[in-house]
Amino acid sequence: MAEQDDGLDERKQQILKAVIDTYLATGEPVGSRTISKYTDLKLSSATIRNEMADLEDMGYVIAPHTSAGRIPTDKGYRFYVDRMMQIMKENSDQIEKKQKDLDKREKELDDMRKFISSKVDKVDDLLENVARLLAKDTNYASMISTPSVKGNKLKFIQLTKLGSGKILLVIVMDGNLIRSKVVEVSEDITQEQILKLNLLLNTTLNGLTLEQMNLALLSGLESKAGQEHGQIIREVMQALIESIQNADHLQIYTSGATNIFKYPELSDSTTASELISTLEEKKGLTSLIKSEKDSSAEDGITVYIGDETPVESMKDCSVVTATYELHDGMKGTIGIIGPRRMDYQKVVETLKTIRTQLDDIFKKS
Amino acid sequence: MAEQDDGLDERKQQILKAVIDTYLATGEPVGSRTISKYTDLKLSSATIRNEMADLEDMGYVIAPHTSAGRIPTDKGYRFYVDRMMQIMKENSDQIEKKQKDLDKREKELDDMRKFISSKVDKVDDLLENVARLLAKDTNYASMISTPSVKGNKLKFIQLTKLGSGKILLVIVMDGNLIRSKVVEVSEDITQEQILKLNLLLNTTLNGLTLEQMNLALLSGLESKAGQEHGQIIREVMQALIESIQNADHLQIYTSGATNIFKYPELSDSTTASELISTLEEKKGLTSLIKSEKDSSAEDGITVYIGDETPVESMKDCSVVTATYELHDGMKGTIGIIGPRRMDYQKVVETLKTIRTQLDDIFKKS
DNA sequence: GTTAGCACTCGATACGTACGAGTGCTAATT
DNA sequence: AATTAGCACTCGTACGTATCGAGTGCTAAC
Numbered sequence: 001m002a003e004q005d006d007g008l009d010e011r012k013q014q015i016l017k018a019v020i021d022t023y024l025a026t027g028e029p030v031g032s033r034t035i036s037k038y039t040d041l042k043l044s045s046a047t048i049r050n051e052m053a054d055l056e057d058m059g060y061v062i063a064p065h066t067s068a069g070r071i072p073t074d075k076g077y078r079f080y081v082d083r084m085m086q087i088m089k090e091n092s093d094q095i096e097k098k099q100k101d102l103d104k105r106e107k108e109l110d111d112m113r114k115f116i117s118s119k120v121d122k123v124d125d126l127l128e129n130v131a132r133l134l135a136k137d138t139n140y141a142s143m144i145s146t147p148s149v150k151g152n153k154l155k156f157i158q159l160t161k162l163g164s165g166k167i168l169l170v171i172v173m174d175g176n177l178i179r180s181k182v183v184e185v186s187e188d189i190t191q192e193q194i195l196k197l198n199l200l201l202n203t204t205l206n207g208l209t210l211e212q213m214n215l216a217l218l219s220g221l222e223s224k225a226g227q228e229h230g231q232i233i234r235e236v237m238q239a240l241i242e243s244i245q246n247a248d249h250l251q252i253y254t255s256g257a258t259n260i261f262k263y264p265e266l267s268d269s270t271t272a273s274e275l276i277s278t279l280e281e282k283k284g285l286t287s288l289i290k291s292e293k294d295s296s297a298e299d300g301i302t303v304y305i306g307d308e309t310p311v312e313s314m315k316d317c318s319v320v321t322a323t324y325e326l327h328d329g330m331k332g333t334i335g336i337i338g339p340r341r342m343d344y345q346k347v348v349e350t351l352k353t354i355r356t357q358l359d360d361i362f363k364k365s
Numbered sequence: 366m367a368e369q370d371d372g373l374d375e376r377k378q379q380i381l382k383a384v385i386d387t388y389l390a391t392g393e394p395v396g397s398r399t400i401s402k403y404t405d406l407k408l409s410s411a412t413i414r415n416e417m418a419d420l421e422d423m424g425y426v427i428a429p430h431t432s433a434g435r436i437p438t439d440k441g442y443r444f445y446v447d448r449m450m451q452i453m454k455e456n457s458d459q460i461e462k463k464q465k466d467l468d469k470r471e472k473e474l475d476d477m478r479k480f481i482s483s484k485v486d487k488v489d490d491l492l493e494n495v496a497r498l499l500a501k502d503t504n505y506a507s508m509i510s511t512p513s514v515k516g517n518k519l520k521f522i523q524l525t526k527l528g529s530g531k532i533l534l535v536i537v538m539d540g541n542l543i544r545s546k547v548v549e550v551s552e553d554i555t556q557e558q559i560l561k562l563n564l565l566l567n568t569t570l571n572g573l574t575l576e577q578m579n580l581a582l583l584s585g586l587e588s589k590a591g592q593e594h595g596q597i598i599r600e601v602m603q604a605l606i607e608s609i610q611n612a613d614h615l616q617i618y619t620s621g622a623t624n625i626f627k628y629p630e631l632s633d634s635t636t637a638s639e640l641i642s643t644l645e646e647k648k649g650l651t652s653l654i655k656s657e658k659d660s661s662a663e664d665g666i667t668v669y670i671g672d673e674t675p676v677e678s679m680k681d682c683s684v685v686t687a688t689y690e691l692h693d694g695m696k697g698t699i700g701i702i703g704p705r706r707m708d709y710q711k712v713v714e715t716l717k718t719i720r721t722q723l724d725d726i727f728k729k730s
Numbered sequence: 731g732t733t734a735g736c737a738c739t740c741g742a743t744a745c746g747t748a749c750g751a752g753t754g755c756t757a758a759t760t
Numbered sequence: 761a762a763t764t765a766g767c768a769c770t771c772g773t774a775c776g777t778a779t780c781g782a783g784t785g786c787t788a789a790c
Contacts, residue, residue, distance in 0.1 A: 031783050044733050049784070066739045067783050155527065162521055162537060170535055172527060176547040180535060257645055261638040272634075273626040276641060280622055396752050409764050414753070431770045432752045733790070744779080752770090759764070 007058065008079070014041060015051050016060055020072045020080045024341045027264070029069030074306040074340070077318070081303050081344050088348065089299070123177070126361075128253045130334075134354060135256020138347055140338030141279055145289050146251045147324070147332035149177060150211045157201045159194050159236065167194070167236060171243060173210075175326065179247045183239040189232045197233060200224075201240075210244055250289075252282045263339040266316060274313040279337070284311055289333040290323045300355070301348055306340055318342050322351040324358040332358075372423065373444070379406060380416050381425055385437045385445045389706045392629070394434030439671040439705070442683070446668050446709050453713065454664070488542070491726075493618045495699075499719060500621020503712055505703030506644055510654050511616045512689070512697035514542060515576045522566045524559050524601065532559070532601060536608060538575075540691065544612045548604040554597045562598060565589075566605075575609055615654075617647045628704040631681060639678040644702070649676055654698040655688045665720070666713055671705055683707050687716040689723040697723075 008016065018039045022030045032048040052070055055061045060079060061070035072080070127144050134142035156172040165188060171179045204221055205213060222237040257279040260266040266275065278284040287310040290300070300323040304310070309319050314337060321335040334354060336347050373381065383404045387395045397413040417435055420426045425441040428434070437445070492509050499507035521537040532548045569586055570578060587602040622644045625631040631640065643649040652675040655665070665688040669675070674684050679702060686700040699719060701712050 029783090033783080045783090046733050046735090047731085050732090053785075063784080065741065066785095067741075067781090069783065156525075156533070158525060158533075160521075160523060160535075166541075168521070168523075168535070168537060168543070170525075170533070170545060172533060172547070176531075178533070178545045178547065180543045180545050182537070182541040182543065255645070258638045258642045261634050267634050269626050269632050269637075272637070273623045277623045280620070280645075394752090398752080410752090411764050411766090412762085415763090418754075428753080430772070431754095432750090432772075434752065731790105733788100735788085736786090737784105738786105739782105739784075741782095742780085745777085747774100747776085749772105749774080751772095754769085755767090757764100757766085760762085 008060075011041065012051055012055060013083070014039065015048060016055055016072075016076060017080065017083075019052070019055075019061055019070055020076060023071055024343060027341060029064055029071050031069035034069070072340075074308070077305045077340060077344075078308075081305065084345060085301070085303075085348070088345075124251070124253075127332075128255070130354065130358070131253045131255035134334070134336065134350065135259060138336055138338070138343075138350055139256075139259050139262060140336050140342060140347070141254065141256045141259050141275075143252055143254045143279070143282075143285055143288070143333075143335040143337065145253075145285075145333045146249075147326040147330045148248060148250070149173060149326075149330060150248050151209050151330050152177065152326075153207055153209050154205050154213070157198070157205060157240075159198050159201070161189065161191060161194055164188055169236070169239060169243060171240075171247065173247070177247075179243055181239065181243050183236055185232050185235045187232050189236075193232070197236065210247060213244055250286070252285050252289075254279045254282065254285075260317075260338075263341075265341075266339055271316055275317070275337075278311060278313045284313065285335070287311055288319060288321055288335050290321065290331060301351060303344065303348075316340070318344075320344070320347045320351060322355045324355045334358075373425075376406065377416055377420060378448070379404065380413060381420055381437075381441060382445065382448075384417070384420075384426055384435055385441060388436055389708060392706060394429055394436050396434035399434070437705075439673070442670045442705060442709075443673075446670065449710060450666070450668070450713070453710075489616070489618075492697075493620070495719065495723070496618045496620035499699070499701065499715065500624060503701055503703070503708075503715055504621075504624050504627060505701045505707060505712070506619065506621045506624050506640075508617055508619045508644070508647075508650055508653070508698075508700040508702065510618075510650075510698045511614075512691040512695045513613060513615070514538060514691075514695060515613050516574050516695045517542065517691075518572055518574050519570050519578070522563070522570060522605075524563050524566070526554065526556060526559055529553055534601070534604060534608060536605075536612065538612070542612075544608055546604065546608050548601055550597045550600045552597050554601075558597070562601065575612060578609055615651070617650050617654075619644045619647065619650075625682075625703075628706075630706075631704055636681055640682070640702075643676060643678045649678065650700070652676055653684060653686055653700050655686065655696060666716060668709065668713075681705070683709075685709070685712045685716060687720045689720045699723075 015035060018035050019030050022034060022038060032045040032052060035048045035052075036043060036045040052061065055076075056063065056070065059073055060076040062073050063070050123146065127146060131142045131144045134144070152173040152175065154171065154173055156170075158168075158170045158172075160168040160170070162168045162182065165185050167183045167185060167189065169181045169183050173179075200221075219241075222234060222241075257276045260272055260275055266272060290302075302321045304314075304319040304321075306318065307315055309315065309317065311319070316339070317337050318340050319335055319337050320342075321333055323331045323333050325331055334351060336342070336351065338347070380400060383400050384395050387399060387403060397410040397417060400413045400417075401408055401410040417426065420441075421428065421435065424438055425444060426435040427438050429436060488511070492511060496507045496509045499509070517538040517540065519536065519538055521535075523533075523535045523537075525533040525535075527533045527547065530550055530553060532550060532554065534546045534548050536544045538544075565586075584602075584606075587599060587606075622641045625637055625640055631637060655667075667686050669679075669684040669686075671683065672680055674680065674682065676684070681704070682702050683705050684700060684702050685707075686698055688696045688698050690696055699716060701707070701716065703712070
């Protein structure tokens with residue numbers, strides 16, 4: 001019965017786990033008698049009561065009122081999750097999935113493959129669908145961000161004269177991401193000017209990432225081109241710069257916001273309203289998106305419990321996020337938003353699976 | 366005191382209007398005494414009571430329980446709205462807006478102009494913003510659909526060789542709508558083949574609407590091109606056909622879903638959940654989008670009250686829709702979803718204003 | 731160290747009462 | 761004949777009280 005690092009002996013840990021497990025399942029405060037029967041450790045309710053009193057003193061559980069069972073505190077959840085993650089990591093090699101789950105996942109994978117092959121060019125639709133899938137599968141709310149394309153290499157730029165004063169600007173990046181725009185210029189541009197400009201742009205910029213095309217380089221290019229071709233060129237370049245800067249437009253898709261009504265503790269009118277609002281507006285979600293190097297969680301999965309979340313309106317929720325990678329450094333974020341008493345195990349597993357699938361998909365294309 | 370067409374004499378109409386007006390304002394059943402004081406018609410509560418009893422018999426109002434005031438029925442609302450719309454139409458010429466409103470609207474208009482001029486190419490963003498504006502302004506939920514582009518004329522098609530086996534396809538339509546896609550072909554295509562194909566496509570298709578580019582024409586073109594250029598061409602054409610058919614992808618933006626929590630009668634957990642779900646999923650909203658010629662409402666404004674709505678989950682709501690026009694025949698739909706007791710007058714006016722602004726904006730571009 | 735037993739707490743539920751807004755009806759008034 | 765005053769009645773809401781039971785903390789026994 002050695003004391004653990006957290007000051008919880010083995011038995012306390014088991015009891016805490018039992019409390020959390022049953023609370024996750026039922027959503028109601030769990031009493032000593034329940035634990036006494038539920039667990040395989042042969043202990044009477046009285047003993048459990050004593051241990052639970054200790055756990056309460058240590059801040060892992062709390063009793064909503066005197067004569068109720070205990071529910072986990074954030075600290076309790078945190079301990080539970082950390083332990084779970086550690087165990088998952090240790091077992092990650094010898095994970096042998098249950099066949100049932102495998103079949104289900106395989107079906108989902110198929111669905112996605114089918115979908116993606118039908119509309120390869122529509123990354124947006126894909127992500128939206130993934131969000132939907134996630135929400136449906138987990139019964140929580142989901143979000144997914146478009147991967148950053150800042151690190152994406154430019155493949156091809158093309159200017160085409162459209163009509164008088166109008167130029168079509170098309171940018172193609174690695175992974176076949178396309179951005180296009182019609183640029184209005186004040187004076188007419190000749191066919192030769194366009195051809196020259198095309199050549200200049202492609203030779204100078206080809207293979208560079210959007211990041212590398214910093215303002216200095218571009219405006220240097222602008223003045224260089226300007227010397228040769230005058231005012232109109234400057235306008236085109238200006239539009240190009242804008243386009244490139246806008247190309248990285250971060251977008252977030254959400255789904256299953258109404259799933260939160262499945263959890264009474266979140267169904268309260270104002271809580272729900274705020275929550276759904278943030279999911280609808282999307283702006284508030286950016287703080288959930290992983291920064292470049294999130295060294296703390298090397299596997300890219302982060303769990304925020306209750307107050308830990310950076311999003312104000314999610315104080316009563318837990319949030320699990322994972323990152324997926326397009327290729328080197330181009331990360332997107334997937335997130336699940338649910339009640340504190342979410343099925344962390346399942347969510348983490350699901351996120352891992354989906355992440356892998358996304359990685360595969362993007363690697364292929 | 367002549368009997369009106371609806372069997373409601375002038376006084377009953379006034380009382381009905383008074384009931385609805387105050388109910389719209391307060392959201393609570395209104396009693397006879399309130400009316401007696403509120404209106405300018407000098408009548409005692411007893412008289413009002415008698416009249417209200419009549420109105421109840423005729424089905425215009427209903428008492429939620431014996432000792433409560435009356436609330437309007439759908440029939441009552443319908444009468445009210447019809448009358449309002451008629452009056453608005455009659456007065457449409459001599460509408461002199463209150464300066465306050467004008468200022469406010471003008472500010473909104475400015476906001477939109479500013480926004481639109483900054484990102485002319487992003488129709489999507491514009492519409493999303495309009496939805497947001499509407500929701501914020503009215504305190505109801507809003508939706509807006511992208512205008513159909515089936516009637517849009519093709520301005521320009523361009524194929525460009527990207528790399529081995531990859532061709533960039535760009536379609537530019539009237540109003541500078543751009544669709545682009547990367548097409549993968551099994552064999553390489555030569556530069557000359559591409560040039561020829563470009564010429565063929567532009568000469569044949571230029572100026573046609575997407576509608577006119579029916580399958581027959583395109584597949585005719587396909588076989589014609591195919592004779593000259595072989596298998597690869599067929600693949601390109603196939604992609605083109607797909608692109609054109611997908612170009613008209615109807616999209617719906619919604620905003621302010623959480624506004625419904627401002628109305629207790631909709632805040633019930635399941636009602637709200639269903640409602641927000643439909644707004645989130647968007648699919649169910651297509652039935653609100655106006656068909657080609659909705660002759661019944663010549664001004665393009667339609668009011669659905671309660672059960673009248675075609676959307677199942679909105680049985681407890683009222684929905685007001687308006688159409689805006691890009692140009693001939695290219696219509697989009699704007700909609701407001703709120704409680705039965707919505708401020709119909711304000712909503713209709715707001716929709717009319719926004720519609721006009723949208724029309725202006727699209728005519729200009 | 732564990733457990734049985736017991737008094738105690740407190741939320742949930744049910745029920746009774748008081749209150750008041752609003753009605754319908756009748757009789758008086760204009 | 762239409763309007764109004766008056767009054768008994770209805771019913772939802774608020775509130776206080778009683779009961780119940782799940783679960784606790786504590787003490788004493790094992």
